[in-house]
Amino acid sequence: MPRLLRLFPALLLPLCLALAGTVSATDYNTSDVQVHGGWHSLVLSLGEERHVRAIDQQSYSDAILSVNASAWACDLPWLELRVALAKNQAESATVNRVPADLRIDHQTIHSGSATFVTERGDNGFYVRFALSELSLLLEEMGEGELLRLRIMRSEDDPWFMAFGLEGAGEAIQRMRRLCAAAEG
Numbered sequence: 001m002p003r004l005l006r007l008f009p010a011l012l013l014p015l016c017l018a019l020a021g022t023v024s025a026t027d028y029n030t031s032d033v034q035v036h037g038g039w040h041s042l043v044l045s046l047g048e049e050r051h052v053r054a055i056d057q058q059s060y061s062d063a064i065l066s067v068n069a070s071a072w073a074c075d076l077p078w079l080e081l082r083v084a085l086a087k088n089q090a091e092s093a094t095v096n097r098v099p100a101d102l103r104i105d106h107q108t109i110h111s112g113s114a115t116f117v118t119e120r121g122d123n124g125f126y127v128r129f130a131l132s133e134l135s136l137l138l139e140e141m142g143e144g145e146l147l148r149l150r151i152m153r154s155e156d157d158p159w160f161m162a163f164g165l166e167g168a169g170e171a172i173q174r175m176r177r178l179c180a181a182a183e184g
Contacts (some may be wrong), residue, residue, distance in 0.1 A: 034174060037167025041174040043182070050182040054171035059163040065147070066140060067172055071182035077175075079134065081127040081149075081161075089118040089125075099152045100129055102137060104144035104165070110137045114151045127151065142169025 019097040028044035028051070038058030044051040050071035055064055069077040079102075100114035105147035119126065131137060141147060144165050151159040 006040060032178060033082045034171075035167075036170040036174070039167035039171035041171040041178065043178055052178040052182065053173045054168065054175040056163050056168070058166070060161070063161065065163045067141075067175060069175060069179045071179060073175065074179035074183050077134065077138065079129040079130075079131070079137070082124045083127070085123050085125050088121055088123045090120065091118065093118050094124075095155075098154075100127075101150045102129070102131065103148045104137065104140035107140045107144065108133070108136065110134075124168050138172055141165055142172055144168075 030048045032043040055066040065083045095116040097115045102110045115128045117126040147163040149161045
């Protein structure tokens with residue numbers, strides 16, 4: 001067992017590379033990976049460009065929920081869901097924009113929109129959320145147990161998902177610290 005524990009950090013990095021998703025369908029270097037319960041925090045870099053991410057690693061095998069920030073705009077984080085598709089996409093496109101609601105436990109219902117995006121050469125389908133009170137949602141994520149999500153693909157076609165939040169607060173706080181350090 002001790003040998004497995006020594007190998008864990010080396011095995012974790014490739015896992016995070018596979019699950020972290022992409023920023024604009026570009027392969028970034030992944031570093032500073034840290035485990036926080038079912039969540040991870042990490043840095044994505046390419047040349048001088050730096051992004052930080054807190055990601056859910058436990059809820060789905062084919063979907064990743066992430067909170068992201070860029071080093072030059074730490075005060076403008078974004079929430080994104082990546083769903084794995086069967087094949088790489090032929091083009092980058094905004095597929096649709098639909099209503100979305102997110103709720104942590106029994107807290108505030110955060111209504112906004114979800115934009116469906118594909119990136120050329122990437123096998124992911126991205127859902128980018130626009131919420132007026134994202135900072136409140138992130139605060140609630142840090143204290144909650146479960147994030148419930150409803151995306152209205154059409155008037156009578158809701159898509160429901162739920163994400164565990166064990167470790168989300170620590171991952172988001174570390175993401176913020178990493179972003180501030182990369183900015184300064």
